[in-house]
């Protein structure tokens with residue numbers, strides 16, 4: 001998943017857990033995932049057969065989920081996670097049984113208890129999704145680009161799969177699946193599985209995912225999209241009005257998969273396709289196996305934002321292949337992926353380009369750490385965090401992504417690239433299709449790379465990174481060559497040089513981002529006007545640049561940008577853009593502007609983004 005800025009969503013709901021143990025001692029009970037109420041650690045859950053119908057009028061998914069199980073430990077109950085699901089009935093090996101439900105728990109939902117025998121094999125749950133399904137976004141035709149057909153997509157990570165499938169919903173539990181999905185005739189259904197490339201007349205689609213995956217990688221997209229091949233194993237699905245642009249933007253993705261394989265070994269999932277979602281998608285991308293879900297905001301026309309695809313592709317190794325055992329180990333998914341993404345980008349472009357990404361990431365990390373310091377929340381700046389009793393989304397900060405990646409970068413710089421790559425290749429290979437805890441990773445690192453070398457261990461200082469706050473002292477900073485040139489041009493501008501006189505030739509998106517990020521805030525109105533006149537940032541088609549510019553415009557109250565900003569906010573649902581921009585309005589006393597735009601835009605946003613913004617703008621929990 002792509003990162004978003006740190007933003008505390010929810011207050012802790014549970015009574016504080018027993019914190020007397022130290023973090024290291026907790027490793028003894030490493031298998032306990034506090035975000036699932038299922039007992040798949042006792043009952044073996046092997047395979048899911050999903051048979052559902054997607055009803056756009058009722059905004060509901062209904063049907064059955066059949067779990068193939070084995071019960072070697074003689075459990076009398078199978079426990080599954082559910083969230084706002086209506087359970088119609090449950091059968092075990094074809095016979096109706098009396099199921100029961102636990103109390104609703106905040107974030108976790110309701111446990112479904114199903115009586116089973118030692119020799120029970122198939123458990124079928126007949127169910128419907130509810131209005132509060134956190135994974136589902138139902139989009140009206142006018143919220144899509146072509147405006148002709150509705151669209152549905154899921155976002156299951158971290159613990160939302162349970163809101164559309166009664167499931168053992170923890171990253172440590174893997175199962176294979178097949179599915180039969182019925183949709184309206186004029187739409188196509190796609191999943192994180194083998195996918196159709198064309199619509200059929202029946203509206204019935206069948207899927208197979210023979211490789212076991214955790215529930216957070218269950219994904220479904222339904223809409224009017226077309227397929228276009230990139231090469232023999234990669235392709236893109238998008239709205240018919242966007243397919244040409246999308247295909248052009250992602251033309252290098254075939255090559256990208258080859259390059260990733262050169263770095264870290266075979267791509268093990270068969271096809272790699274991308275589904276471009278409507279612009280209300282709350283994330284940049286989601287690494288659903290075989291089918292990355294991506295925001296259309298990365299289609300800039302110049303391929304300058306495809307490093308997001310590098311990120312999602314990298315998850316085919318870090319995350320989907322080697323999976324964090326619990327959400328407390330989330331940095332193992334995301335830190336590795338950011339590191340991999342930058343290595344991939346470097347190999348596809350050059351070092352100076354990757355260095356810019358590293359530096360922008362460092363700036364994000366510094367910002368996040370400062371925020372955590374202000375909130376007196378430095379425990380969340382450790383790589384290994386404790387999310388018990390909290391929404392796992394709270395771990396979705398630059399700590400997991402950028403501090404995690406920086407830790408790996410430090411190891412690389414300390415042992416050398418060759419050793420690092422050899423280490424990572426074996427790491428992916430030896431842990432393929434398994435989960436891993438932070439402590440297991442550290443043990444592996446000790447055994448295969450540090451090998452008792454005290455001096456090396458001191459140089460890396462694992463404890464400072466994993467169990468310590470903020471950015472450790474030994475962090476390395478990327479080469480600033482290209483950004484120093486940008487700094488010089490910014491300085492010239494700030495001391496009076498007209499924008500037309502600046503040397504911006506050949507600048508990429510990332511140079512522009514650095515140029516704007518380091519401007520004084522607020523920048524005075526005359527300077528905003530001069531920049532806009534020369535570069536027309538107000539009408540930028542590049543979502544990253546546009547968002548940053550609008551934040552600057554709000555800080556300055558530079559009104560000529562407001563109409564475009566409103567258009568952007570009504571169209572785009574990516575939280576990474578929304579939260580900082582609305583926050584800037586709130587912090588600069590422009591509450592009414594924020595409220596009036598949010599009122600028009602809210603229905604276009606995903607429930608997750610609505611939750612974040614309701615709290616921020618409407619003060620609702």
Ligand SMILES: [Zn+2]
Pocket residue numbers: 001002003311315333334337
């Ligand atoms: Zn990610």
